[in-house]
Amino acid sequence: MASSYSTPGVYINEVNAFPNSVVPVATAVPAFIGYTPRADYQGQSFYNKAQKISSFAEFQALFMLDNPPPPADPARQYSPQYYLVPQPSEPAPADALTLNGQCYAVLPDPNTLYYLYNSVQLFYQNGGGDAYIVAVGTYGPASHKPLAAPAAAVVNPNVQLTDLQRGLALLRNEPEPTLYICPEATLLSVADNGTLMQGMLLQAQQMGTAVCVFDVIGGANPDPVLYTQDIQTFRDNTGSNGLSYGVAYYPFIGTTIMQQADIDFTNLFGGDVSRLAALLNPPSAPNPAAAKLLEMIQNPPANPMSNSQLQAALLSASAVYSQIVTQVLACANLLPPSGAMAGVYTVNDNNNGVWQAPANVGIVGAIDLPICLTDDQQANLNIDAVSGESINAIRFFNGQGILVWGARTLDGNSQDWRYISVRRTVIFLEQSIKQAVRSYVFQPNDANTWAAVKSMITSFLTQVWQEGGLQGASPADAFQVDVGLGSTMTADDLLNGYLNVSVKVAVVHPTEFLVISFQQQQAKSG
Known part of the structure; x- marks a missing residue:
């Protein structure tokens, strides 16, 4: 407010009625x-x-x-590559399957994962x-x-x-x-x-x-x-x-x-279809339909089918191929x-x-x-x-x-x-309060500032307590905020520009071990 006025009239001076508030920071980013x-x-x-x-x-x-x-x-x-590697004997590893009497481990090319x-x-x-x-x-x-x-x-x-x-x-x-x-x-x-x-x-x-x-x-x-x-x-x-x-x-x-549309024959054996043909169309169990489709992949006709069409046709033509894709998907997922x-x-x-x-x-x-x-x-x-x-x-x-x-x-x-939850709650409280009190940097280090800071933090912690973030029957049991000369600061702190705030909180701890005690008692008559 000006100390003196030279021109007659009405002057308005706005006074803040409410202190600054603490804006909660995001907690899961x-x-x-x-x-x-x-x-x-x-x-x-x-x-x-x-x-x-x-x-x-x-x-x-x-x-x-x-x-x-x-x-x-x-x-x-992203296109992980997988190989079917013959295994000498059982038991097979978990990510394995048996085809035509032979056990194969489904192993990735590590460089593609x-x-x-x-x-x-x-x-x-x-x-x-x-x-x-x-x-x-x-x-x-x-x-x-x-x-x-x-x-x-x-x-x-x-x-x-x-x-x-x-x-x-x-x-x-x-x-x-x-x-x-x-x-x-x-x-x-x-x-x-x-x-x-x-x-x-x-x-x-x-x-x-x-x-x-x-x-x-x-x-x-x-x-x-x-x-x-x-x-x-x-x-x-x-x-x-x-x-x-x-x-x-x-x-x-x-x-x-990953779904079936994300994995096809190009993800097997580095795209070498000839190695896949040995599994889908072996001499012991020939599959002409699968053989024809594999031939179309290796030597595309004038009007070739898309990969997704070939994939769908192979899944329909060969139960072995369907089994392979299912196992590869399980590994990739x-x-x-x-x-x-x-x-x-x-x-x-x-x-x-x-x-x-x-x-x-x-x-x-x-x-x-x-x-x-x-x-x-x-x-x-x-x-x-x-x-x-x-x-x-x-x-x-x-x-x-x-x-x-x-x-x-x-x-x-x-x-x-x-x-x-305790560690993340304390981080949440610390960072929220830290961001809020930045507005008081370079403010007079006096009782008015101390009261404003204490009021702001107290209001924020009260809200957290009401939402269940702090334990206690009342706010006084849940937290304590101290600031001021003689409690958190000395005269030297004031001269050095320090405003010290002490915040103590009772953070909620989870129930990790729920113990229920049972004891037998005799039946009571009457």
């Missing part, structure tokens, strides 16, 4: 790091950039080809919304040979640690993502995967804005007995920093993402669960709040698991006395289907940060 067939739009490249998207259609427009070539070109679009595209599909299929895509490169060339053995580790040499680390570093300038997801990290070697996980945890801890969702190497085809070695290897390679910012899920999940979990987090946060544990819920599109864990087996995943690194199980229950059956961070022995 994943950042996917990995490889895509392309990353450009209208001449602008999106490689090595953190690009925000809001739908799967937008992802396709920026990172997938408008008019993809035939699937035989794996360097241009990528997970980002299907993981983003899983994210949106499970209710995902806004997300960031960090495309670090395009697909590399195929090796034109299958995996060395059914039990061999799947390592794609086209997936490079340096590429993924570069993509991770780009997120240092992006405070909005709340989940770091790198599904193709499981295609690295064990050592490189460990280096990447440790880097992700360290960055998440330093920024304090996100948690890392990890997949476990070996979760795609676990040995029924020796799977515990994969679990121990994972724990040995996560390091000891930032464990409360990490979450792991096991095993992989069998999905319905076995995906790391991190992308699906990002969608589960989004729906959970929107419907229940970030303080609700994202567990005891189903995964849309999950139809099978490579291993069905029991209670005793999960006990070793959920609680580890040595490292304390908890791994959340995805399990099958009769009558209920496939459920997420775990709610712990990697810091499983910590009373403060044991649960995912």
Whole structure:
């Protein structure tokens, strides 16, 4: 207000009646790091950039080809290649089938396996919304040979640690993502995967804005007995920093993402139809109809049929071919669960709040698991006395289907940060309040500012308490906000420009172990 007026008249002075408010930050915004067939739009490249998207259609427009070539070109679009490799004896591996009395293992060309595209599909299929895509490169060339053995580790040499680390570093300038997801990290070697996980945890801890969702190497085809070695290897390679910012899920999940239209004869034997002909039209069981179709593929007529037409005709003409495609689809649809979990987090946060544990819920599109864990087996995943690194199980229950059956961070022995919902709730509160109090930077460090800051934070936390995010019979039991000279600041703090605020919250913890005690008693007469 002016100290004096020179001209007679009426003057208006507006006074703020309400303090600033805290705007809640988004809690489920994943950042996917990995490889895509392309990353450009209208001449602008999106490689090595953190690009925000809001739908799967937008992802396709920026990172997938408008008019993809035939699937035989794996360097241009996602087209995994599989080989049927004869096995000397039974028992066959899980991803195998018997044709004409011979057992075959269905083995991929590791150089053609990528997970980002299907993981983003899983994210949106499970209710995902806004997300960031960090495309670090395009697909590399195929090796034109299958995996060395059914039990061999799947390592794609086209997936490079340096590429993924570069993509991770780009997120240092992006405070909005709340989940770091790198599904193709499981295609690295064990050592490189460990280096990447440790880097992700360290960055998440330093920024304090996100948690890392990890997949476990070996979760795609676990040995029924020796799977515990994969679990121990994972724990040995996560390091000891930032464990409360990490979450792991096991095993992989069998999905319905890829359909029969996504797999055809060009995905088998690197497109070598002659090797397929030996299976569909063997001398011991000739199939003239299949032989004619295969001849049309190898030597197209003047008016050739399209690949989709040939595919449909082959499926109808040969039961063996149908069996092969079914098995290959099952292998191609076995995906790391991190992308699906990002969608589960989004729906959970929107419907229940970030303080609700994202567990005891189903995964849309999950139809099978490579291993069905029991209670005793999960006990070793959920609680580890040595490292304390908890791994959340995805399990099958009769009558209920496939459920997420775990709610712990990697810091499983910590009373403060044991649960995912606690860590994510505190991140939500910290970042929301941090953004709100920025408006008070350079304001007078006096009682008026202290009262305004305290009122603003108190109002926000009261709202969170009313929604069920904090525990306590009253707001006074749920949180405490202190600010001011003599309580959170000294005279030296004022001289140095510090405004210290102390916030204590009672975060809701999930009910993990529900114990019911039963005791017999005698019947009472009367």
